[in-house]
Amino acid sequence: MRISVIGCGYLGAVHAACMAELGHEVIGVDVDPAKIEYLRRGEAPFFEPGLPELLESAMATGRLRFEEAPALEELADVNVHFIAVGTPQKDDTGAADLTYVTSAVALLLEAIPEGSHPVVVGKSTVPVGTAEALAEILEARGITLVWNPEFLREGFAVQDTLSPDRIVYGVSNDPEHAQRGRAALDEVYASLLASGIPQIVTTYPTAELVKVAANSFLATKISFINAMAELCEATGGDVADLAEAIGHDDRIGKKFLRAGVGFGGGCLPKDIRAFMARAEELGVADAVAFLNEVDAINLRRRDRVVDLATKALDGDVTGRRITVLGAAFKPNSDDVRDSPALDVARRLADMGAAVTVTDPEALPTVRRVAPGLPLEPDTQVALEGADLVVLLTEWREYVDLDPASVRTLVARPVLIDGRNAIDPAHWREAGWTYTGLGRPAAP
Ligand SMILES: NC(=O)c1ccc[n+]([C@@H]2O[C@H](COP(=O)([O-])OP(=O)(O)OC[C@H]3O[C@@H](n4cnc5c(N)ncnc54)[C@H](O)[C@@H]3O)[C@@H](O)[C@H]2O)c1
């Protein structure tokens, strides 16, 4: 099939490469010329394991190319257009900014010739009700819309796209459009569906809600365990033992119970806020009011790390050397959108600490969003002379650090483990003062 992907960011670039991998002829389009330049060279414009190899192989087949928007002619004879543009948080209300989705649809309406009936597929995460409104505009031109939410995780984006847990279609109430949309996407995903990946075909609002419900559930699970960490801090309990113990119950499960500095990234924080804003517009704010608490618990964990750092430095961070290990919102990503690590680093720097931030992949993105923050790519150099080390992104190379050799680099062997990622006993034995989140002080 001939496929277009409008928006080639963390989601779209991976989707485009994976669609080519499935054998389709794909054109990726973006308004950002720098991104297109990278992609045309077969290079990933961001760090995502497996993507460079996939881009290289797909481009070598000639099935994958990239064009700067509007690329009207190149889009004219496409069968299925995917919309993968951003839906960031708009303002303090938390509502989603739909400008990019609207402009992507406008672009397609201009590119699709009159009398041509391709299928447009929304992958961006949007407030419930968006698809129905867009379908009205598109169907008036004979164009079919399907909402096909995406559940990939950064760091695992390629494997999640090629082997998703499920495929969800939100289709039109009009049976003809519903049928056409479903048939087109079944053809796009034929090899995935043949391998038995579960498929759910439903309405537009359900598909939109599935996406935000999934992210709300994940965010709630993380905030639940972080709330338990607060209780552990007040009582001397150990949240790591607690998580393990409750996680053995299959109904609860072990995943997403890692207490720490909390969730960040371009999805969970903005999606729960947009969900609350949309629920308020719909007059059902109470239904998701608990997400306010989920958000608040999450943000309190950042305060907790700042407080622990201040306490570790005898109540005043001014001029003290703090090494922050990690800036990305999670390992295996260079994404620093709403990153707890970067937020804490900035706050400590604003308080007058001599902060040095290191990260294996995210320093270029940090440089763009926080130009004043001192960065050091070499972990060993970053650790030299530190009065305090704060681990905030659990990259493998930080988790594997040898406490005895790191001790020879720092001025004071004091560590705050903001991800509960390393073994307290091992570091304490090597002479470190170790503090985790929701974990007891040294026996
Ligand atoms: N990042 C993820 O892991 C992920 C996973 C699932 C869903 N999503 C959702 O997917 C959407 C995209 O997220 P992202 O992380 O890829 O964002 P992103 O900011 O990395 O990428 C969006 C891209 O769209 C481009 N763009 C904006 N307007 C355009 C237009 N009119 N025409 C062409 N290109 C345009 C931007 O230049 C940018 O490159 C969001 O709704 C997000 O919530 C993201």
Ligand SMILES: O=c1ccn([C@@H]2O[C@H](COP(=O)(O)OP(=O)(O)O[C@H]3O[C@H](CO)[C@@H](O)[C@H](O)[C@H]3O)[C@@H](O)[C@H]2O)c(=O)[nH]1
């Ligand atoms: O037990 C846990 C698990 C995760 N996190 C944090 O939660 C955030 C989000 O992690 P993760 O969900 O793995 O990353 P994303 O790539 O943002 O993926 C989420 O957001 C995407 C965009 O909507 C969805 O597609 C995915 O299904 C959903 O997992 C990160 O800051 C993690 O450090 C924790 O603090 N504790």
